Amino acid sequence: MPEGLKNASGKGFNRKPTVYVLDSTALIAGQTDFSRKEFVTTPSVILEVMHDESVKNVVEVAVESGQLEVSSPSEESIKEVEELAASTGDMARLSRTDLDVLALALEKSRAGLEVVVISDDYSVQNLARHMAIRTVGMIHPGIRKRITWITYCPVCRAEYGVSNLSVCAKCGAELKRRPAK
Numbered sequence: 001m002p003e004g005l006k007n008a009s010g011k012g013f014n015r016k017p018t019v020y021v022l023d024s025t026a027l028i029a030g031q032t033d034f035s036r037k038e039f040v041t042t043p044s045v046i047l048e049v050m051h052d053e054s055v056k057n058v059v060e061v062a063v064e065s066g067q068l069e070v071s072s073p074s075e076e077s078i079k080e081v082e083e084l085a086a087s088t089g090d091m092a093r094l095s096r097t098d099l100d101v102l103a104l105a106l107e108k109s110r111a112g113l114e115v116v117v118i119s120d121d122y123s124v125q126n127l128a129r130h131m132a133i134r135t136v137g138m139i140h141p142g143i144r145k146r147i148t149w150i151t152y153c154p155v156c157r158a159e160y161g162v163s164n165l166s167v168c169a170k171c172g173a174e175l176k177r178r179p180a181k
């Protein structure tokens with residue numbers, strides 16, 4: 001079959017248009033350049049981020065200007081995602097909002113769009129992959145903070161840096177850990 005016919009659902013172009021499905025972490029990170037791309041999210045995500053005044057302003061402008069589409073997935077799609085989540089063991093780690101985001105991504109994918117889910121949530125990313133939908137995480141210090149643990153003695157104050165020691169070599173007390181600066 002010629003390429004053009006295979007992709008007849010993609011508005012006649014060989015390359016499918018891309019849509020980015022955003023979850024709450026994506027909006028809170030605030031690194032989204034709405035002027036460049038097509039973005040969609042769900043009403044439940046919007047509700048989750050509206051308590052943050054700076055995020056609220058950015059999101060409102062994006063919605064009003066049509067750069068961020070807000071759309072509810074059908075109950076049928078949500079149920080389908082729930083069943084998939086139950087089969088992968090992700091169900092307990094997914095919120096109702098996560099399910100909404102994934103169901104919306106599924107619908108956009110079936111509508112013939114190239115879908116990318118933007119989320120830092122491991123279970124959201126995992127389930128999207130099960131649906132053959134691409135995911136992109138964000139590296140944002142406010143969300144994914146990498147911690148280095150320093151070992152120290154609470155009794156004699158000896159410090160051991162990054163160490164697997166469990167007992168103080170000087171006084172024999174049980175060591176503790178705290179995040180490095």
Ligand SMILES: [Zn+2]
Pocket residue numbers: 153154155156157158168169170171172173
């Ligand atoms: Zn000690």
